[in-house]
Structures are given as C-alpha cells and as structure tokens.
Amino acid sequence: xxxxxxxxxxxxxxxxxxxxxxxxxxxxxxxxxxxxxxxxxxxxxxxxxxxxxxxxxxxxxxxxxxxxxxxxxxxxxxxxxxxxxxxxxxxxxxxxxxxxxxxxxxxxxxxxxxxxxxxxxxxxxxxxxxxxxxxxxxxxxxxxxxxxxxxxxxxxxxxxxxxxxxxxxxxxxxxxxxxxxxxxxxxxxxxxxxxxxxxxxxxxxxxxxxxxxxxxxxxxxxxxxxxxxxxxxxxxxxxxxxxxxxxxxxxxxxxxxxxxxxxxxxxxxxxxxxxxxxxxxxxxxxxxxxxxxxxxxxxxxxxxxxxxxxxxxxxxxxxxxxxxxxxxxxxxxxxxxxxxxxxxxxxxxxxxxxxxxxxxxxxxxxxxxxxxxxxxxxxxxxxxxxxxxxxxxxxxxxxxxxxxxxxxx
Amino acid sequence: xxxxxxxxxxxxxxxxxxxxxxxxxxxxxxxxxxxxxxxxxxxxxxxxxxxxxxxxxxxxxxxxxxxxxxxxxxxxxxxxxxxxxxxxxxxxxxxxxxxxxxxxxxxxxxxxxxxxxxxxxxxxxxxxxxxxxxxxxxxxxxxxxxxxxxxxxxxxxxxxxxxxxxxxxxxxxxxxxxxxxxxxxxxxxxxxxxxxxxxxxxxxxxxxxxxxxxxxxxxxxxxxxxxxxxxxxxxxxxxxxxxxxxxxxxxxxxxxxxxxxxxxxxxxxxxxxxxxxxxxxxxxxxxxxxxxxxxxxxxxxxxxxxxxxxxxxxxxxxxxxxxxxxxxxxxxxxxxxxxxxxxxxxxxxxxxxxxxxxxxxxxxxxxxxxxxxxxxxxxxxxxxxxxxxxxxxxxxxxxxxxxxxxxxxxxxxxxxxxxxxxxxxxxxxxxxxxxxxxxxxxxxxxxxxxxxxxxxxxxxxxxxxxxxxxxxxxxxxxxxxxxxxxxxxxxxxxxxxxxxxxxxxxxxxxx
Numbered sequence: 060x061x062x063x064x065x066x067x068x069x070x071x072x073x074x075x076x077x078x079x080x081x082x083x084x085x086x087x088x089x090x091x092x093x094x095x096x097x098x099x100x101x102x103x104x105x106x107x108x109x110x111x112x113x114x115x116x117x118x119x120x121x122x123x124x125x126x127x128x129x130x131x132x133x134x135x136x137x138x139x140x141x142x143x144x145x146x147x148x149x150x151x152x153x154x155x156x157x158x159x160x161x162x163x164x165x166x167x168x169x170x171x172x173x174x175x176x177x178x179x180x181x182x183x184x185x186x187x188x189x190x191x192x193x194x195x196x197x198x199x200x201x202x203x204x205x206x207x208x209x210x211x212x213x214x215x216x217x218x219x220x221x222x223x224x225x226x227x228x229x230x231x232x233x234x235x236x237x238x239x240x241x242x243x244x245x246x247x248x249x250x251x252x253x254x255x256x257x258x259x260x261x262x263x264x265x266x267x268x269x270x271x272x273x274x275x276x277x278x279x280x281x282x283x284x285x286x287x288x289x290x291x292x293x294x295x296x297x298x299x300x301x302x303x304x305x306x307x308x309x310x311x312x313x314x315x316x317x318x319x320x321x322x323x324x325x326x327x328x329x330x331x332x333x334x335x336x337x338x339x340x341x342x343x344x345x346x347x348x349x350x351x352x353x354x355x356x357x358x359x360x361x362x363x364x365x366x367x368x369x370x371x372x373x374x375x376x377x378x379x380x381x382x383x384x385x386x387x388x389x390x391x392x393x394x395x396x397x398x399x400x401x402x403x404x405x406x407x408x409x410x411x412x413x414x415x416x417x418x419x420x421x422x423x424x425x426x427x428x429x430x431x432x433x434x435x436x437x438x439x440x441x442x443x444x445x446x447x448x449x450x451x452x453x454x455x456x457x458x459x460x461x462x463x464x465x466x467x468x
Numbered sequence: 469x470x471x472x473x474x475x476x477x478x479x480x481x482x483x484x485x486x487x488x489x490x491x492x493x494x495x496x497x498x499x500x501x502x503x504x505x506x507x508x509x510x511x512x513x514x515x516x517x518x519x520x521x522x523x524x525x526x527x528x529x530x531x532x533x534x535x536x537x538x539x540x541x542x543x544x545x546x547x548x549x550x551x552x553x554x555x556x557x558x559x560x561x562x563x564x565x566x567x568x569x570x571x572x573x574x575x576x577x578x579x580x581x582x583x584x585x586x587x588x589x590x591x592x593x594x595x596x597x598x599x600x601x602x603x604x605x606x607x608x609x610x611x612x613x614x615x616x617x618x619x620x621x622x623x624x625x626x627x628x629x630x631x632x633x634x635x636x637x638x639x640x641x642x643x644x645x646x647x648x649x650x651x652x653x654x655x656x657x658x659x660x661x662x663x664x665x666x667x668x669x670x671x672x673x674x675x676x677x678x679x680x681x682x683x684x685x686x687x688x689x690x691x692x693x694x695x696x697x698x699x700x701x702x703x704x705x706x707x708x709x710x711x712x713x714x715x716x717x718x719x720x721x722x723x724x725x726x727x728x729x730x731x732x733x734x735x736x737x738x739x740x741x742x743x744x745x746x747x748x749x750x751x752x753x754x755x756x757x758x759x760x761x762x763x764x765x766x767x768x769x770x771x772x773x774x775x776x777x778x779x780x781x782x783x784x785x786x787x788x789x790x791x792x793x794x795x796x797x798x799x800x801x802x803x804x805x806x807x808x809x810x811x812x813x814x815x816x817x818x819x820x821x822x823x824x825x826x827x828x829x830x831x832x833x834x835x836x837x838x839x840x841x842x843x844x845x846x847x848x849x850x851x852x853x854x855x856x857x858x859x860x861x862x863x864x865x866x867x868x869x870x871x872x873x874x875x876x877x878x879x880x881x882x883x884x885x886x887x888x889x890x891x892x893x894x895x896x897x898x899x900x901x902x903x904x905x906x907x908x909x910x911x912x913x914x915x916x917x918x919x920x921x922x923x924x925x926x927x928x929x930x931x932x933x934x935x936x937x938x939x940x941x942x943x944x945x946x947x948x949x950x951x952x953x954x955x956x957x958x959x960x961x962x963x964x965x966x967x968x969x970x971x972x973x974x975x976x977x978x979x
Contacts, residue, residue: 242644243966274851278854278855332847332850333848334840341827341828348822348825350804350835351804351823352836352890353837412827453686
C-alpha cells in the first residue's frame with residue numbers, strides 16, 4: 060500500500076540501463092519480506108493467524124507502537140533519535156487518567172489536554188536538541204529517566220482507572236453495525252458499513268494512483284507499464300479487501316484502525332508533499348547543505364520533536380485506555396519497538412531516508428512475529444530473540460544493497 | 469660529490485579520473501633546505517603523501533630512494549621508522565592532551581605498557597628546549613598559540629630521530645615574529661644535519677632560507693633551481709609555477725558592456741570562529757556589475773571562501789563588519805534566507821559536504837533552495853517540481869538516468885550542474901561560484917564555463933572563485949586578488965596575467 064502520491068521508486072540507479080520490467084528490491088524488499096512472514100506464520104498456525112478475531116487483535120495490540128513509529132520515522136529521517144517515548148507514553152497516560160478519573164474532565168477535553176502535554180514534552184526536548192545543540196541521544200536518554208520519574212511521582216506505585224467509555228472505545232472498541240449485516244454465503248454475516256468503507260478506500264486508492272499515473276504521463280515521466288500498474292493496484296486492493304472482510308465478519312472495524320489509517324495517510328502526505336516534510340528529509344540528508352539552501356534547520360528539528368511528543372501522548376491515551384488503567388510501568392521499552400520498526404522499515408541510520416509506510420510495515424512485521432509465535436506457543440524469550448535477529452537482518456540487508464549499488468558504479 | 473639523501477624518480481600517481489602526478493622527479497641533498505613550490509593542485513601534497521607513506525607503495529608507479537635504499541612505505545609508521553617526518557599544514561596535536569603526551573603519542577615512554585611519566589616529561593623538556601620552547605610539558609597543547617603548537621610539532625619530529633623533515637606550509641598560520649623564529653629554527657636544524665623540505669606559498673621565505681627549490685606544475689616537475697648560485701628571485705619562481713602555455717579552452721563569449729553595479733561589498737571584515745581574534749577577511753571591498761563575470765584569486769587560506777560565505781547570510785565567521793549594497797541600497801543579510809530573498813546565490817567549493825543531499829534524488833536537490841516557489845500554503849506541487857528538474861536537466865545537459873535518480877549516482881560534473889540548477893532556480897541577480905570546476909573533467913568544465921557565460925549574458929553578475937589562474941583569465945572580465953584576507957589588487961581582462969596575479973596573491977600583508 061504505497062501512499063506516495065508521486066512514487067519515487069523503481070527508478071534504475073545505473074545510468075543508461077535499459078528500462079524494462081524491474082523490481083527495485085531495495086525499495087520493495089520490506090513489503091516482500093512482510094508478505095513472506097505473513098505466509099510463513101499462516102502456514103505454521105494452520106491459518107489461525109488470518110482468522111477474523113486474530114487480525115483484529117494484531118491491529119489493536121500494535122496500534123500504539125505503530126503510532127509511535129510514525130513519529131519516530133520522522134525523527135530518524137531528520138537524523139536524530141528519541142529514546143524517551145516509552146516514558147512519555149506512561150506519563151501522558153497518567154496525565155489523562157488524572158484529568159478524567161480524578162478531576163472528572165470530559166473525555167475530549169482530557170484527551171486534548173493530554174496531547175497538549177505531549178507537545179510541551181516534545182518542545183522541551185526539541186529545544187535542547189535544536190537550539191542548544193545537545194545530541195538527541197543524550198537529551199532523550201535524560202528524558203526517558205525524567206518522564207518515568209514524573210510518572211511515578213504522579214501515580215505512586217499504583218495505577219489509576221477506570222477510564223471513561225469513550226476513551227476505552229477509541230482504544231479497544233469497534234465501529235457500530237449502523238446498517239446491519241449482509242450475508243456472505245459460507246463466510247457468514249458481515250457488517251455493511253465496514254465493507255463499504257473498505258470498498259471506498261480501495262476505490263479511492265485506485266483513483267488517486269490512476270490520476271497520478273496520468274499526470275506523470277502528461278509530464279513525460281516514467282511510469283510502470285499498464286499491466287504492472289494494474290497488477291499492483293489489484294494486489295493492494297485484494298489485500299485490503301481481505302482484511303476488511305475478515306474484520307467485518309468479526310466485530311466490525313476497530314476504531315483505532317480508522318485512526319491509524321487517517322494518521323498514515325496524513326503523515327505520508329506530510330512527509331512527501333509538504334514543505335515541512337521535505338525539509339525534514341533535507342535536514343537529515345545533509346545538514347550543512349540544507350542550512351546553505353536556506354532551510355531553517357533549527358525550527359524543523361524542534362517541530363519534529365514536538366510532533367513526536369504529541370504522537371507519544373496519543374499512544375499514551377490509547378495504551379492506558381486499552382488497559383483501562385494508567386500504570387507506572389506502562390510503555391516500558393516501547394521506544395525500542397518504535398525505533399526497530401523504523402529501521403526494519405528501511406530508515407537509514409544516518410538520516411535523510413525513510414518512509415511512513417515503511418515504518419508501519421516494519422511495525423507490523425514485528426507485530427505478526429509476536430502474534431504468530433505466541434499462537435504456536437513459543438516462549439517470550441524466543442520471540443525476543445527472533446525480533447532482535449530480524450532487526451539486524453533488515454539493516455544488514457539495507458547496508459548490503461547500498462554497498463552493492465556503490466560497487467556497481 | 470654531492471650526497472643525495474632523497475631521490476624521487478618517475479613518480480606517477482592517478483586517482484579515479486585524474487592524474488595527480490606524472491613522472492615527477494625530486495632530488496634532495498643531505499643537510500640542505502629544499503623548497504617545493506607550485507600552485508594549488510600542482511601535486512605538492514600528493515607527492516608528500518607518497519613520501520610519508522600515506523599513499524602506500526604500490527598505489528603509484530616510480531621509485532623513492534632514501535639514504536641509498538629504495539623505499540616501500542605502507543604507512544606513516546614505516547616512513548617515520550626510516551627518519552622521514554612530515555608536519556602537515558593542519559596541526560595534528562590533540563588539544564586536550566599535554567605537550568609531553570602529544571610529543572610521545574604512539575611512541576610512548578613506557579615500561580611494559582605502563583607510562584613512565586618522569587621519563588616522559590623529562591625527555592619532553594629536553595626536546596622542547598631544542599626548539600626554543602620554555603613551556604611546562606604538562607601544559608595542555610590546546611592552551612598554546614598556533615606558533616608554539618608548530619614548534620611542538622617540530623619537537624615531536626625531533627623525538628623520533630628525524631633525518632628528513634617535511635613541512636607543509638609551516639608559516640601559513642603564523643604571524644611575522646613566529647614565522648621569523650621558525651625560519652631561524654629551521655636553519656639551526658640544518659646546521660645540526662637535519663634535512664628539511666619546505667612547501668610554501670610564501671616565496672620570499674623560500675628565497676630566504678632554501679638552498680634549492682623544485683617547482684611543480686600540473687603534476688609535473690618543471691625545474692629545480694639553485695637559489696644561491698642562480699640568484700633566484702620570486703619572479704623567477706612565479707614564472708615557473710604558472711608556465712607559459714594557456715592550453716585551456718573556453719567557449720566563445722560575446723563581450724557585452726557591463727551594466728550597473730548590482731552588488732557592492734564595502735570594508736568587509738570577518739573574524740575566525742575557531743581562533744578568537746584572528747582576522748580572516750580584512751576590510752575587503754568588491755563591486756559586481758550586471759552581466760559581468762568577476763574573478764576572485766587567492767591562494768589557499770587567503771580567505772576567499774570565508775569572504776563568500778560570510779556575505780552569503782553570514783554562513784561563516786563571527787564579529788562581521790562592513791556593508792553590503794544591492795542596487796545601491798544597503799541591505800541586511802543575516803541569514804541564508806535573507807541572501808536568497810535579496811537574489812544572492814552561493815555555490816560551495818565542496819559540493820558533497822555543503823551543496824548536495826546525496827541520498828535524495830536530482831529533483832529534490834534542484835528544488836531544495838526554491839521550494840517556496842513550488843508550493844502553495846505549505847504544500848509542494850510535485851508535478852511542477854519534476855517538470856522544473858527536467859527543464860534544468862535538458863538545459864544544463866545533466867546526464868542522469870532520470871530526475872528521480874539519487875544524486876550520489878551522478879558523476880562529479882553532473883553533480884556540479886545539479887547544484888548550479890538549484891541556485892539558478894532561485895533566479896538570483898548575483899551568483900558566487902566557489903571553485904565551480906573542482907573535481908570535474910575537462911569536457912564538463914567546458915560546459916560549466918558555457919553555463920557561466922550564459923548567466924552573464926542574462927544580465928546576472930557572477931563572482932568566480934578559483935585556484936586555477938588560467939580559468940580566471942579565460943573566464944573573467946575583471947579579477948580581484950586576495951592575500952591574507954585583504955584585497956591586494958584588481959586587474960581588467962586586458963591587463964591580467966598569471967604573473968601579475970600571482971605577484972598580488974603572494975604579496976605580504978603587514979598588520
């Protein structure tokens with residue numbers, strides 16, 4: 060599911076190479092790997108992985124890490140890192156709990172205030188990184204300790220709960236069956252609203268891609284041959300429709316999936332099409348060149364961290380809403396999952412390279428490994444081992460393809 | 469019978485795309501001070517890197533004979549073991565470590581792996597006295613001034629029982645007193661039997677202390693002169709350095725009468741951000757007119773890039789004073805954005821570090837400085853952006869598989885065109901091009917000259933900074949010479965010659 064409005068892939072890097080059917084493995088390797096992992100675990104679990112209830116589970120269980128991964132990929136593209144997000148998840152969850160449970164604020168006001176607190180946290184860290192010039196590794200390592208300490212100060216040793224229903228629904232609930240069910244033959248009943256949303260999403264995606272292809276042709280740019288283009292769209296459509304049908308058969312669409320879809324589309328557009336997004340790539344790709352091109356590098360860095368804080372707060376609300384309690388140990392090691400998702404998804408350690416969709420895919424790869432291995436009864440230490448090796452393998456592959464591309468010149 | 473300590477014979481060294489040295493010959497007699505002169509890029513540094521083993525044996529052809537034995541160095545340790553020590557222009561002391569620690573870095577006075585501090589400091593004091601330094605050996609090296617750091621470097625060489633000492637621009641960063649002291653010290657070392665090779669742009673120093681001088685040009689040995697016997701003057705050395713042949717080819721250009729003054733830099737003074745109080749640009753005044761190509765000549769360290777970058781939104785330097793006038797009105801250029809807004813563009817001498825985002829594609833680099841022109845309310849029109857990139861690709865003939873190819877896959881000349889396109893897209897009135905043809909092959913050079921001519925024909929003012937004098941002479945209507953941060957002269961196309969320029973560029977500036 061590529062959301063780039065002008066895909067910048069599949070261009071051959073060797074000058075004068077014949078333009079034929081050509082899959083750029085470095086760009087698409089991550090998606091191929093994801094597909095293989097899904098197939099592998101579908102076989103190992105006798106199909107349990109792709110059962111309606113389980114697909115829903117994978118989405119809901121990984122939603123907060125995926126939200127963090129969106130923020131993290133932007134931080135990493137800008138050439139920095141954020142180790143504090145796990146602690147920020149805990150602190151903002153606690154803030155939201157205090158506002159709703161103890162102070163009795165309306166849920167929407169509490170959520171807005173919590174996002175505001177996340178922005179302030181991001182601003183505090185972004186200030187030291189952008190304007191004071193302290194490496195983000197240090198600033199956010201300090202932040203990791205400070206915000207965990209503040210969480211413990213707010214909560215003491217116990218959790219605060221339960222959360223208002225609206226927040227729980229956002230984190231854990233499903234869209235209602237507003238239009239009732241429709242029979243799908245042997246598949247049983249499915250929610251009409253979910254199916255409609257899925258069909259509209261596919262149609263919209265296909266339309267946008269088609270319009271872009273036409274525009275690119277109009278500008279005399281290279282495009283995929285029509286059969287390949289149609290094949291790609293068809294494949295994406297089938298995958299989306301399969302997931303939607305399965306979800307419609309279960310409990311309809313998880314609200315958090317709707318939220319994630321909005322975030323992924325919005326941030327993909329932000330990264331690829333907005334001036335701010337393009338400046339993030341410029342700053343991470345070559346700080347000096349960006350400075351000498353008139354990019355205001357300090358505000359760019361600052362706002363990237365503010366954004367990370369807001370998304371961490373959103374993840375905090377959803378995580379605590381899902382558990383129905385804000386706990387002092389919430390979010391432990393989330394930063395590592397988010398960072399791993401970004402790097403598995405093709406971000407470069409030096410910055411300047413990465414995609415929102417890639418980070419989401421990286422996060423889903425880890426989610427599927429987690430889920431699939433627990434379905435086949437693997438102990439958690441083995442899950443950890445596999446995740447660690449997958450991270451190493453993904454980055455090693457990236458370095459290897461880069462070196463090969465360099466040697467080919 | 470003369471006693472040659474070093475004979476370099478038939479050295480040829482190639483880098484991808486360039487031959488840095490071609491059949492270079494150099495003979496140094498035992499106990500002499502031997503000068504090596506040449507323009508920037510003549511191959512002096514490459515030659516010294518071969519002598520010190522930085523370019524290992526086997527990466528070049530030809531032979532190096534030291535004290536009668538052929539050498540096959542594979543690193544600095546090999547050359548230092550034979551008694552050849554090189555002191556680079558950029559001092560290699562670790563500022564946080566003490567003088568004594570620096571002296572014996574990699575060569576520690578130790579017993580079974582444990583440093584003997586008494587022996588270290590005592591030996592350090594002895595070596596320091598030899599170069600006339602009375603500092604405490606436990607002082608951090610960073611606390612010393614540049615001149616004294618230079619002396620510590622020499623003391624370090626002495627501690628290694630040096631036979632041949634190579635100094636690369638030893639006085640470039642020193643004031644007159646420190647320079648004089650250093651030259652005296654070199655004479656003293658010579659009398660002690662240490663042979664010195666001195667690379668210097670300061671020709672008066674060469675004629676003062678050297679017995680003989682070897683001149684390099686374009687990677688070849690031009691000649692070796694006996695300074696004492698032949699009464700060699702600075703002019704004589706300059707003649708050898710610049711040569712007579714102007715084989716460079718330039719695209720034809722219709723001379724157009726220059727228009728009104730578009731940019732004036734007045735009394736521009738810049739201080740170094742690294743060394744407090746050091747003046748890098750000293751009261752420079754320059755004027756550029758529409759449709760005019762103006763050159764800025766100067767040797768390395770003269771302050772050319774510093775002048776350009778400080779004008780370009782104060783991208784370099786501290787404590788900057790002076791005025792910039794655009795179309796006769798004083799403007800305030802405090803940031804790169806200000807500079808772009810006032811129609812000033814700067815193409816850096818180091819495109820990989822300062823010019824390009826190598827991991828991004830050609831399109832993203834072309835639009836980097838002018839993204840605002842392609843966007844509305846913060847959103848970029850990507851189709852228009854690609855079209856702009858394609859237009860520049862066709863216009864500047866950038867060879868690439870497509871405008872979506874990452875810039876690191878392009879050749880040097882095409883990368884340079886991408887940077888030019890980036891700045892042309894901002895539609896500036898004034899372009900400052902810093903070494904626009906560095907690391908670019910001959911064909912691409914010709915094309916770049918054509919682009920520069922085209923910009924001038926459009927009525928833009930172009931300031932070209934270049935180390936290659938023939939390039940300036942072939943391209944420019946007018947040339948300023950810069951020496952030690954000061955404008956030391958200005959020549960019209962008709963009156964400019966390499967000799968006159970070199971004379972101004974090497975002119976001593978008294979402060």
